[in-house]
Structures are given as structure tokens and as C-alpha cells.
Amino acid sequence: MPRVPLLSLRGITKHYGVVRALDAVDLQVERGQVLGLVGDSGAGKSTLVKVVSATAPADAGRAEWQGRPVVLRRPADAQRLGIATVHQDQSLVDRLDTVANLYLGRELRRFGVLREIEMEKRSSALLKRLSISLPSVRTPVGTFTMDQRQAVSIARAVLTEPDLIVLDEPATGLTVEQTVRVLGLIRRLRDEGRAVIVVSHNLDDVQAVADRIAVLRLGRNNGLFEARYTSQEQLAAAISGGHPLAVTLQRSLLPRDLPEHEAVEAAHRYLPAHAGVGGDWYDVIPLSGARVALVVGDVVGHGLHAAATMGRLRTAVRNFAMLDLPPDELLTHLDEVVAQIDEEETAGGREGAIIGATCLYAIYDPVTRRCQLARAGHLPLVLVRPDGTVDIPDTPTGPPLGLRGLPFTTVELDIPEGSRLVLYTDGLVESRTEDIDVGLDRLRAALAHPGRTPEQTCRNVLDAMLPTDSGDDVALLVARTRAVPADRTAEWSVPSDPSAVAAVRAAATAQLRRWGLEELETGTELILSELVTNAIRYGAAPVAVRLLYGRTLICQVADASSTSPRVRLAAATDEGGRGLFLVGQIAQRWGTRYTEDGKVIWAEQKLP
Numbered sequence: 001m002p003r004v005p006l007l008s009l010r011g012i013t014k015h016y017g018v019v020r021a022l023d024a025v026d027l028q029v030e031r032g033q034v035l036g037l038v039g040d041s042g043a044g045k046s047t048l049v050k051v052v053s054a055t056a057p058a059d060a061g062r063a064e065w066q067g068r069p070v071v072l073r074r075p076a077d078a079q080r081l082g083i084a085t086v087h088q089d090q091s092l093v094d095r096l097d098t099v100a101n102l103y104l105g106r107e108l109r110r111f112g113v114l115r116e117i118e119m120e121k122r123s124s125a126l127l128k129r130l131s132i133s134l135p136s137v138r139t140p141v142g143t144f145t146m147d148q149r150q151a152v153s154i155a156r157a158v159l160t161e162p163d164l165i166v167l168d169e170p171a172t173g174l175t176v177e178q179t180v181r182v183l184g185l186i187r188r189l190r191d192e193g194r195a196v197i198v199v200s201h202n203l204d205d206v207q208a209v210a211d212r213i214a215v216l217r218l219g220r221n222n223g224l225f226e227a228r229y230t231s232q233e234q235l236a237a238a239i240s241g242g243h244p245l246a247v248t249l250q251r252s253l254l255p256r257d258l259p260e261h262e263a264v265e266a267a268h269r270y271l272p273a274h275a276g277v278g279g280d281w282y283d284v285i286p287l288s289g290a291r292v293a294l295v296v297g298d299v300v301g302h303g304l305h306a307a308a309t310m311g312r313l314r315t316a317v318r319n320f321a322m323l324d325l326p327p328d329e330l331l332t333h334l335d336e337v338v339a340q341i342d343e344e345e346t347a348g349g350r351e352g353a354i355i356g357a358t359c360l361y362a363i364y365d366p367v368t369r370r371c372q373l374a375r376a377g378h379l380p381l382v383l384v385r386p387d388g389t390v391d392i393p394d395t396p397t398g399p400p401l402g403l404r405g406l407p408f409t410t411v412e413l414d415i416p417e418g419s420r421l422v423l424y425t426d427g428l429v430e431s432r433t434e435d436i437d438v439g440l441d442r443l444r445a446a447l448a449h450p451g452r453t454p455e456q457t458c459r460n461v462l463d464a465m466l467p468t469d470s471g472d473d474v475a476l477l478v479a480r481t482r483a484v485p486a487d488r489t490a491e492w493s494v495p496s497d498p499s500a501v502a503a504v505r506a507a508a509t510a511q512l513r514r515w516g517l518e519e520l521e522t523g524t525e526l527i528l529s530e531l532v533t534n535a536i537r538y539g540a541a542p543v544a545v546r547l548l549y550g551r552t553l554i555c556q557v558a559d560a561s562s563t564s565p566r567v568r569l570a571a572a573t574d575e576g577g578r579g580l581f582l583v584g585q586i587a588q589r590w591g592t593r594y595t596e597d598g599k600v601i602w603a604e605q606k607l608p
């Protein structure tokens with residue numbers, strides 16, 4: 001199952017009079033994670049802190065706590081969930097000592113008498129656990145240094161054992177040495193498994209402690225970055241709105257969110273090099289018959305030209321995928337596209353800009369649990385079996401894209417349910433100082449852990465593999481395979497006799513009733529009547545029918561002919577020619593897929 005965020009905010013909007021301080025802001029933070037929140041003055045950071053702490057409830061949007069909808073209308077709502085906030089003003093009473101400040105408003109009493117010794121004992125234990133060093137727990141906090149005061153404020157928040165701590169400008173006014181101590185305390189909170197949101201204007205501090213950094217600009221989301229692999233220039237550009245054109249283009253051309261699919265659970269990462277964005281890309285493309293295509297590619301170079309070329313290739317792959325081409329044929333067509341781009345560049349006078357590109361294209365079928373793949377000069381797919389065993393299947397490499405005329409080879413692999421398919425670009429494993437085999441061995445070691453989700457796998461691989469000064473961009477795609485249960489499919493062989501159509505309809509109707517899909521009986525009968533009749537009349541034996549009950553109801557009719565049906569507009573006096581038109585009206589979508597043995601005509605219907 002995908003990892004559920006501790007706190008998830010979606011579409012948060014907040015007005016102060018006619019001023020919109022927050023405009024449909026999204027925010028997520030997980031346990032054991034430090035999320036940095038940055039932006040210019042007026043970006044909405046303080047308002048978002050107030051929404052999280054419920055001191056200023058949102059006007060619109062929704063909040064979820066561990067996947068459950070919650071209401072944040074009053075501070076008590078946040079406290080009840082386990083949210084504690086340390087505001088910039090610290091709210092300490094200078095004349096009181098540490099123990100009194102920690103327990104202010106929540107003193108321990110027995111029979112109305114303060115339990116001074118117990119509070120002091122618990123305070124000392126808490127400070128020791130957090131490695132906070134103070135002159136004495138009985139010294140007034142007004143005599144403490146700024147970092148000591150901040151540490152007391154944080155300890156006061158931790159006293160209630162919250163799951164999420166929000167720190168508003170925790171290092172403001174501190175010296176470098178004091179800042180280091182406070183950042184160390186934040187890391188210890190993360191190590192205890194707490195989620196921490198750090199709001200700060202200081203990018204050095206945020207990058208030193210955060211796992212991810214969310215940028216707000218003018219009350220809106222303006223980027224979510226992996227802190228370890230993001231330069232300050234990229235953050236500054238997001239904060240100011242001055243994105244380099246290449247960054248803007250790259251973000252618009254890569255998938256924003258991967259589609260949910262019954263065949264796989266997927267997670268991804270794209271990390272630009274410090275030299276700027278490049279041409280690495282990835283995609284997950286739904287195909288017919290509940291199958292899915294997994295793609296990763298790499299265009300040589302950095303900057304606007306590489307990003308634009310990447311976008312052209314990704315679009316081409318999606319278009320070819322809609323034709324249901326096998327991997328080797330798809331790469332052959334993509335090879336021609338790259339060759340044409342090369343010719344255009346040369347004709348335009350860009351002699352030194354010959355495109356170099358690689359690609360791996362894989363198709364996974366959750367019914368057969370088999371994966372077809374081919375690669376064009378790209379690094380091999382890595383297979384992580386459910387028990388954590390890591391394999392790099394021996395698959396033909398194929399030439400890089402753009403050389404024209406050289407063949408590609410499709411191989412087929414059996415994939416156990418629950419395996420992870422890992423696709424990546426060379427920036428993940430290649431280094432100027434190491435042989436690529438060393439990088440692949442390190443990748444094997446990082447993946448050799450059973451039970452991890454795709455999201456956890458992405459995070460752990462990047463933590464284990466990447467240097468902080470990566471010279472090449474990285475694309476990483478991890479897909480955990482699923483399988484369609486046997487009781488969700490039904491198959492029949494059909495004799496080459498028109499009278500067999502009625503028997504197929506009856507068998508399909510009975511199966512739909514077993515699945516509780518009586519509402520789809522009429523449409524399914526019509527679809528099967530048309531497709532099976534066409535297969536018997538115009539196709540070739542053997543003819544087979546499959547029903548697949550997943551996110552949609554899929555009807556598939558296979559035969560040994562390569563002749564494809566087509567929709568035509570029947571004249572008013574024609575007796576036939578309307579069948580496929582009706583199929584198109586009933587089905588959500590339909591099409592033809594060619595196989596080594598012939599073809600498959602398929603049609604999908606929405607579930608009631």
C-alpha cells in the first residue's frame with residue numbers, strides 16, 4: 001500500500017478581507033521527515049502555520065490526518081491530533097525557570113499540591129533525551145542564550161509527545177554556532193520518528209536539515225524539491241518566480257502525477273544536475289487489457305535544447321503506445337523520430353547539436369504476469385523479487401536512438417506478483433571515478449530489501465546512491481507489480497460457427513451476474529455479438545473471448561487474422577455497417593491490438 005502522509009492539506013484557501021493569503025495550497029508531511037517551508041515575505045508561510053495549528057482556520061480546502069478527514073477549526077483540534085507549534089515569539093516567561101516554563105498551564109498536582117520534584121525529574125529526563133544542555137533547570141530562562149531559549153521552547157512542545165511539530169523561524173537571531181545546535185535538535189526530533197515542519201527565510205538552514213522543501217509564492221504552491229539534490233539557485237528561482245526557461249519547460253513536460261493503475265503501484269523521482277535540467281524523463285502509460293507501459297529515457301546534454309527534445313520524444317512514445325505496438329516496434333519508430341530531429345538540427349545549422357538519446361520501454365500484463373521489454377542503448381531494468389532478491393535480467397541492449405536501420409529486440413520475463421521493476425537513467429549509477437559495474441552493485445545493495453513500497457524504494461535508493469554534487473540529472477521510476485485475481489477473468493474458445501455467438505452471450509451474461517454487474521449485461525451482449533460475429537465472418541480461427549473485471553469491464557475478442565475492422569458511416573439504405581459504431585457508443589473506448597498470432601479487438605465499459 002502507498003505510504004499515507006501524517007498530515008495532508010489539499011486546496012487550502014484563506015482570505016483576510018479581500019486579500020487572498022492562501023490560494024488552493026497543498027502540503028504533505030510524513031513521519032520521520034523534516035519538511036522545509038520557504039518563500040518571500042507575503043508568500044503565505046505564516047498563514048499556513050496558523051492553518052496547521054488551527055489558530056486561523058482555512059476558508060476552503062480539506063485536511064487529512066493519517067488518511068482520515070479531520071477538522072482544524074480551533075487550537076484544541078490540532079492539539080488533540082498531536083500537532084504542536086513553536087511560534088517565533090517563543091512564548092516563554094523570562095522570570096520563570098525551565099521547569100516552570102515547560103509545565104506552564106499544565107502543572108502536575110496531587111491533592112492540589114504541586115509535584116515540584118516530579119516535574120523537575122521529568123524535565124531533566126526530557127532535556128537529556130533531546131541532548132539539550134542548560135546551565136540549570138532552575139535558572140530563569142531570561143538569562144539563557146537565544147539558542148537555549150529556543151531549545152526550551154521546542155522541549156515544551158515535545159513534552160506532550162506530539163507527532164508533528166511546526167517550528168516558525170527557529171533560528172532567527174542566532175549565531176552560526178547557536179544555529180548548528182538548534183538544527184541538531186531538529187534532526188533528533190526527526191530521528192525519534194516525528195514529523196517536523198520548519199518555516200524559515202534562511203535557505204542554508206533549511207537545506208541543512210530538511211528532507212524536502214516546499215516553496216510558496218504569492219500564496220500558492222510553487223514547487224516541491226528534494227533538499228539534498230537541489231541547488232540554492234533553483235530554490236531562489238522558485239521563490240522569486242524567476243524560473244529559468246529550461247526549468248519551467250522541464251516541469252511542464254514531465255508527468256505531474258502518475259496515473260493510478262490496477263497493474264502497478266508506481267513512484268518516481270526526477271533530480272536535475274547542478275549544471276541544470278537535462279533530458280532525462282519517465283512515464284507510466286495505461287494500455288488496453290489492463291496492461292501498462294513503463295518508460296524511461298535520456299537525451300544527452302543540459303538546458304533548454306535537451307528539455308525540449310525530451311518533451312518531443314515523450315510525446316512520440318505516448319502516441320506510439322496508443323497504437324499498442326510491441327516494444328521493439330515502438331523503439332524502431334522512435335529511432336526514426338530521433339533521426340529526423342537530427343536532420344532538422346543539421347539543416348538548421350546546429351552541426352554540434354546532434355541528438356544522442358536512449359530509451360527503455362516495458363509492457364507489464366497483470367493477467368499473465370509477464371513483462372515485455374526492449375531497450376535502445378539504455379541501462380538494463382532491475383527486478384526486485386518479493387523476497388528482496390535483486391536480478392538484472394540479461395536483455396539485449398540495442399543501439400542508441402537515431403542510428404536508423406539497426407534492429408531492436410523484445411524479450412519477455414515472468415514477473416512474480418509484488419515484484420518491483422526499477423527503471424533509471426545513467427546519472428544514478430555512473431561516476432567519473434568509478435566503473436559502472438560498481439554503481440550497479442551499489443544499486444543492487446540499495447534495492448535488496450523486501451517489503452518496501454515504491455515510494456520508500458525511491459527515497460532509499462537516492463539516499464544511498466547520489467552524491468550531493470551530481471554532475472548529471474537522474475530519473476528513477478519504481479513500479480510494484482500487481483496481478484489480476486483468477487476469479488476476475490473469464491475465457492471461452494469460440495467455434496467458427498455463427499450459431500456459437502448466442503452461447504458466448506449466454507456465458508458472458510451468467511459471468512456478469514456472478515460478478516454483480518447486471519447493469520452491464522445489455523451493452524456487453526451487444527459488444528460481444530458484434531465483435532465475435534466479425535471475428536467468425538472476417539477473421540480466422542481460433543477465436544477466443546476474454547472478460548476482465550478490474551477498474552473497468554474489458555471485453556476482448558482474439559482471432560488469427562491481421563485484418564482490422566474499421567468504423568464506417570452507413571447509408572440510410574444499408575442493412576449493415578452500424579455494429580462498430582454502436583460499440584463505440586456503448587464502450588468508454590475500444591481498439592485493436594496486434595499480436596504474433598493475429599489480433600485482439602477490445603472494448604472497455606465503465607463500471608456502474
